[in-house]
Amino acid sequence: MRRNIGVVFQDFKLLPKLTVYENVAFALEVIGENPKNIKKKVLNVLDLVQLKHKARSFPDELSGGEQQRVSIARSIVNNPPVIIADEPTGNLDPETSWEIMRLLEEINNRGTTVLMATHNKVIVNTIRKRVIAIEDGKIVRDEARGEYGLYE
């Protein structure tokens, strides 16, 4: 199941001993993709997140925003229909958060469903997408172009 869903984490979860390129390629190696395709796909997706020039860097040489972009690249590299983003902006400053959001939006525009959990009120209110509020494990609100709830 994990292969049909791309996951983006709050703390990035990149492999520290692998370069950016290898981290993204790893997601493909795991599913037994053939090596020729791996190179092409990885470079494509790094281009999309604008990190091609950092392909040889290690995660700890990157800023938080860049690391999150690598993480996103890894999650979309095998073209999953759905991406789950668990507070992808939680560890980032507002400026960088918007970079990430723009990127997720672009991915969304290409036809991938992006499911994102967040407590960032500004983002929710600005981006105006479908909002689902969950309390105690139950859906309490589901709006097509919702805002961040007052009581949450």
Added chain:
Amino acid sequence: MVFMNKTLGRHLREAVKSLGRNAWMSIASISAVTVTLLLVGTFLVIMMNLNNIASNIEEDVEITVLIDRTADQNAQNQLESKLKNLEKVENVQFSSKDQELEKLIKSFGEKGESFKLFEQDNPLNDVFIVKTKVPEDTPVVAEEIKKMRYVENVQYAEETVKKLFEVVNVSRNIGIVLIIGLVFTAMFLISNTIKITIFARRREIEIMKLVGATNWFIRWPFFLEGLFLGALGAVIPITVLVVSYNSLVNIAVPYIQGSFVELLPFSPFVFQISAILLLIGVLIGIWGSLMSVRKFLKV
């Protein structure tokens, strides 16, 4: 197992990389295997030689029939055919008293020279050497032969053989217990050392699983790493064994020649033992590594 052939190269690379990255841990595991296999190998060599000696002796259980000095050629022939007709007897061989003396002198090696004095006036008897079909029948047949005419006496080494078998059996059992104990110790040591290397990579394994790696995809590199650890650990014991057994054979054989103790010949034996050691090493390594990954795969 699923992606093994496609990604075997990757797994091999990972395994070798990991061996190098955790060089000290690898050396610790390898030495654990080395020590164990050295001991196991030594025991195996001793046990298999004991076994060999025991079965040689079992085959050599024979009855020496001392022929009465008064018996003439005719009586001797009669006795021989009588012996041959016994149901449980496999074969009968004649050995003159001169031949017997020669054998005696030979068996004492250099000290046997002093017996040459007896060549003038040989006090020994002519003998028939009787072999039974089954070693266990020896006492019965011996009793039967004793009653025949022209038989002065009957000699056989049943008691000694029995005792020897007991000793061999006991030492074999002790050896097996020790070997099993040693193997388990080594497995424990290896699984611990690998566990420590994995512990450092726990996060890595967790991420691998989150990205969608199957358990076998994660396991393979560790599996191979364990295999290499075991195989590398077997190198030194095998070398030591080959070299020392070779010199043992070279040194000991001239001394023990002619006695009932006999060493197994170098050629097939040492290679069999080497193969066994390599196999044990590899199994220990694989088992140790798989045991320690198991825990970390439950994410």
